[in-house]
Structures are given as C-alpha cells and as structure tokens.
Amino acid sequence: MANSVGSLESKSKGFGATQRSDLWWLQPAATFAALGLFVVYATVAAFLAPGPVTWSPNEAASSALDSHTYLSPFYSPAWLFSLGNSIGFPYPVFAILWIPLGFRMTCYFARRTYYRGIMGDPAACAVAEFASRNYKGESKFPFILQNLHRYFLYFAIMLVVFHWFDIFHAFRSVDAAGNHEFYIGIGSIVLFADALFLTLYVFSCHSIRHLLGGGSKCFTCKDGTEKATHKTWGLVTKLNAYHGLFFWLSLFAVGFADFYVRVLVGHLE
Amino acid sequence: MAEATFRVFRGDKNGGEEVEYTVPVTEGMVVLDVIHHIQGYTDPDLACRWNCKAAKCGSCSAEVNGKPSLMCKTRLDHLPLDRPVTVHPLKAFPVIKDLATDVSWNFEVNKKIKPFTPKPDTDWVMYQPDVERAQEFRKCIECFLCQNVCHVLREHDKHDNFIGPRFLVRVASLEMHPLDNGNRLEYLKDEAGIALCNITKCCTEACPEEIHITDNSIIPLKERVVDEYYDPLMRLLRKFFGKK
Numbered sequence: 001m002a003n004s005v006g007s008l009e010s011k012s013k014g015f016g017a018t019q020r021s022d023l024w025w026l027q028p029a030a031t032f033a034a035l036g037l038f039v040v041y042a043t044v045a046a047f048l049a050p051g052p053v054t055w056s057p058n059e060a061a062s063s064a065l066d067s068h069t070y071l072s073p074f075y076s077p078a079w080l081f082s083l084g085n086s087i088g089f090p091y092p093v094f095a096i097l098w099i100p101l102g103f104r105m106t107c108y109f110a111r112r113t114y115y116r117g118i119m120g121d122p123a124a125c126a127v128a129e130f131a132s133r134n135y136k137g138e139s140k141f142p143f144i145l146q147n148l149h150r151y152f153l154y155f156a157i158m159l160v161v162f163h164w165f166d167i168f169h170a171f172r173s174v175d176a177a178g179n180h181e182f183y184i185g186i187g188s189i190v191l192f193a194d195a196l197f198l199t200l201y202v203f204s205c206h207s208i209r210h211l212l213g214g215g216s217k218c219f220t221c222k223d224g225t226e227k228a229t230h231k232t233w234g235l236v237t238k239l240n241a242y243h244g245l246f247f248w249l250s251l252f253a254v255g256f257a258d259f260y261v262r263v264l265v266g267h268l269e
Numbered sequence: 270m271a272e273a274t275f276r277v278f279r280g281d282k283n284g285g286e287e288v289e290y291t292v293p294v295t296e297g298m299v300v301l302d303v304i305h306h307i308q309g310y311t312d313p314d315l316a317c318r319w320n321c322k323a324a325k326c327g328s329c330s331a332e333v334n335g336k337p338s339l340m341c342k343t344r345l346d347h348l349p350l351d352r353p354v355t356v357h358p359l360k361a362f363p364v365i366k367d368l369a370t371d372v373s374w375n376f377e378v379n380k381k382i383k384p385f386t387p388k389p390d391t392d393w394v395m396y397q398p399d400v401e402r403a404q405e406f407r408k409c410i411e412c413f414l415c416q417n418v419c420h421v422l423r424e425h426d427k428h429d430n431f432i433g434p435r436f437l438v439r440v441a442s443l444e445m446h447p448l449d450n451g452n453r454l455e456y457l458k459d460e461a462g463i464a465l466c467n468i469t470k471c472c473t474e475a476c477p478e479e480i481h482i483t484d485n486s487i488i489p490l491k492e493r494v495v496d497e498y499y500d501p502l503m504r505l506l507r508k509f510f511g512k513k
Binding site (some may be wrong): 018019020021022108111112115116121122125126128129132135136137138139143144147148149150206207209210214215217218219220221224226230240241 | 394399444447462467
C-alpha cells in the first residue's frame with residue numbers, strides 16, 4: 001500500500017537538520033562538555049598560582065624547585081617557567097602552555113573533535129550545518145596554521161622528556177637534612193600516568209608517523225632490503241590506531257595530575 | 270507476518286515527496302529487499318540502481334534513516350521498525366529518479382588525476398612491504414558514500430574545488446605506489462582542494478569496505494603537501510640531501 005506523506009521541500013533545512021533517527025547529538029554534546037570543562041579548569045588553574053605548584057612530604061622542601069617531589073605538569077619544565085618569569089611574562093605559565101596548547105589544537109584527532117563538538121562543522125555526519133559557499137576549510141587563515149602541527153610536535157617531544165624527568169622527582173623525597181630517599185605516593189602514580197599517556201599521545205601522532213617513514217615512496221626500494229623506516233612506520237601505525245584514545249587519556253591525566261597536586265598544596269581549599 | 274512502514278523518496282531533479290509503503294518483514298531482510306518488494310507488488314516504476322546484492326558493486330547507495338548506507342548491507346533487524354524507516358537518494362548528487370542519482374561528476378573528476386606514471390626504464394619488481402599500504406585502497410567499490418557524506422560536497426557544494434575522499438584515496442594509492450614517478454602534490458594543493466578537508470572522518474565512518482580513508486590516505490597526503498609547501502626545514506633538508 002502506498003500513501004504520499006508530503007513534499008520534501010518543507011523539510012530538513014537549517015543547522016542540525018537531519019533524517020537521522022539515532023542519538024547523533026550525543027557525541028558532539030559530550031565532546032563540548034569534556035573540552036569545555038578542561039578549558040575552563042586549565043584557564044582558571046593557570047591564572048590561580050603565581051609560581052610553580054609543587055608539593056613535598058617535607059614541607060620545608062616543597063617550595064624549592066630543585067627539591068620538590070610533585071610538580072604540577074602544567075609547570076613542567078620548571079626552568080621554562082623560571083625563564084618566562086625572568087623575561088617578565090605576566091603569567092609565566094604560558095611560557096610552557098603554548099606547547100601543549102599548540103600541539104593539541106593542531107592535532108589531527110583534536111581537529112576532528114573540535115570541528116564537530118565545538119564548531120559544528122559538521123556536528124555529526126549527514127547533519128546540516130551553517131552551509132556557506134564561503135567555506136574555506138583549512139586553506140586560509142587561521143586554519144591554514146594547522147600545517148604547523150609538526151613544529152609543535154618537535155616541542156611536544158621535548159615536553160615528554162621533561163615530564164619523565166619530573167617522574168624521577170616524583171619517586172623521591174628530600175628529608176630535613178637534605179638527603180634524598182625513595183618515595184611513592186598516589187601522586188607519584190598520577191604523575192607517572194600523565195607522563196605515560198602524554199608519551200603515547202605524542203608518539204602516536206599522524207605527523208610522526210609520516211616523518212618516521214610514512215612519507216617514503218617505498219620501504220625496500222632498489223634492492224629489496226627492508227629499511228628501518230618500515231619498522232618505525234609500522235610501530236607508529238600500531239600506536240596511531242589508538243591516537244584518539246591517547247588524546248583523551250592524556251588530557252584527563254594532565255588535568256587530574258594538576259588538580260591532585262593543587263589539592264595537596266591546599267590551593268583548592 | 271510482521272510488517273514495517275517505509276517512507277521512500279519518489280521524485281526527480283525538480284523535487285519530490287516521501288511515499289509511505291507497508292511491507293511484510295521476514296528474517297534476514299535488508300532494505301534492498303524492501304525496495305524490490307515495493308517494485309514487485311506496489312510500484313513497479315520505483316527507480317533504484319542495484320547489481321550484486323552482496324555489498325561489492327557499490328550500486329545501491331542511499332540514505333536509510335538519514336545515514337548513507339548500502340541498501341543491500343542494511344539489515345532490517347538493525348533498524349528501529351516501531352517507526353517509519355526513511356529511504357532517500359544520495360544528497361550530494363542530482364536525483365535522476367527516485368533512488369537513482371547522477372554520479373557522473375565522479376567519473377569526470379577521476380579523468381583529471383594524473384594516472385600511474387612509471388619511470389621510462391622501470392624494473393618491474395615490487396616487494397610486499399612497499400605495496401601493502403596501497404592494497405587497502407584497492408578495496409574501494411566506488412559506492413560514493415564517502416563523497417555523499419563529506420560535508421564539503423554535501424553541505425558546501427564545493428564540487429568545482431574539491432575532488433572528495435574517494436579520489437583522495439585514488440591519489441594516495443598512486444602516490445604510495447613504489448614504481449610510480451608522478452608528482453601530484455601541486456594538483457592536490459591547487460586543484461584537488463585537499464585543504465578544504467577538515468578531517469571530520471565522516472568518510473571513514475561511511476565506508477562499507479572499512480577503508481581508513483582519513484588516517485591512511487587523506488592525512489598522509491596532507492603531510493606530503495606540508496613537506497612540499499609549508500615546511501621550510503624539510504625544504505632545506507631536501508636541498509642538502511636530495512629528494513626523499
């Protein structure tokens with residue numbers, strides 16, 4: 001049996017219009033909430049403390065940068081914070097934060113995430129957006145700057161090294177006499193998780209996959225001997241499959257690590 | 270016997286309407302079976318393109334409940350049948366009649382891509398590690414669901430400036446071919462419009478062959494364009510050490 005149910009012209013126009021009957025709005029809404037929460041927290045936290053947020057079981061040592069146990073990852077590496085301070089940055093923490101901010105903003109996975117969740121461009125597949133013939137994608141300013149991702153990657157790799165250096169501090173404490181001893185607390189585990197997830201996130205990046213072999217025309221050219229780039233590319237390719245997961249885990253871990261150290265220091269009381 | 274209601278688009282390039290059909294549902298049915306039932310018992314003039322009914326010819330692409338899908342691969346037991354199921358033609362291409370769309374634009378785009386270009390004295394020996402990357406792209410059945418779901422074509426109507434995911438996959442398969450000597454980077458940047466892609470991955474989600482279109486073809490191509498046009502350090506390295 002066939003019945004006409006009306007002309008299509010009256011339907012599906014305007015932002016969010018779609019024939020999809022599933023919960024397509026759930027993912028962009030969750031993304032908006034998660035990213036929004038992190039941005040608000042990170043902004044407030046960055047403006048909250050004038051100096052690096054450090055904590056040590058020995059209170060006398062907690063304020064000394066070279067003898068801390070826990071250093072909030074927002075302030076790692078501490079020497080860069082000091083450098084920002086010495087050249088007169090009003091908020092020296094931004095001498096550090098431009099690196100993770102730039103890396104994450106230009107990250108291929110993050111781009112997908114915020115184009116969908118924040119900008120609604122599109123909010124979900126086969127869902128109408130603010131259609132415009134002036135759409136330029138990433139071909140014009142400011143989005144053409146996404147091409148700088150690999151430069152942020154180089155700095156992010158340095159950041160990974162410094163985060164691991166801070167793990168060395170997170171597993172030791174300094175007593176009143178200045179002696180170092182092994183120490184482990186919940187914060188040590190939290191900071192370890194932050195360093196681990198940051199490492200996995202950075203080394204699963206699409207740019208590093210390209211630079212470590214993906215850009216090659218072939219892996220065995222001329223004599224059939226496998227080049228090292230095939231192995232490096234293969235390894236990063238395996239990690240790259242979980243790049244999105246590592247993005248979220250590292251974002252949560254860095255936020256939670258900062259929150260945890262601030263709770264210990266008493267910033268949030 | 271259980272029944273379900275389907276709202277199928279009937280019309281042409283000048284417009285159309287949804288027509289409601291009630292169809293008996295049996296175990297294992299797919300949406301293409303519903304269309305065939307309508308053709309057989311109610312409206313024999315309902316137009317629909319199909320061929321293999323095995324998700325390999327890429328002909329029966331449509332939008333089922335708003336989702337770009339192959340009708341032959343969309344099982345009814347995966348759809349909520351307590352309310353009407355909509356079946357519409359691909360939105361990114363002009364409708365010829367009912368569910369059949371004119372996808373000839375794709376074939377015109379394909380002609381503009383520099384074909385496989387080996388060196389004149391090529392030694393025709395290839396090794397598996399070199400060809401396996403591009404083998405994934407050979408799975409493409411040209412259903413054009415990726416082209417349809419891509420918002421650059423679907424929403425922004427950039428058919429004159431952007432070749433779409435399917436043809437970025439084809440360019441990637443050529444660029445990654447170990448014996449190809451052609452250079453398509455200028456084409457990618459200036460004519461193919463790769464920068465218009467903002468990597469929202471809808472093409473990957475829509476692909477019935479599960480090709481990792483974004484991660485394995487579009488992003489590697491974007492990185493190659495960055496090598497060539499946006500990375501002064503890479504340019505300097507090429508100058509000193511020669512082309513990679």
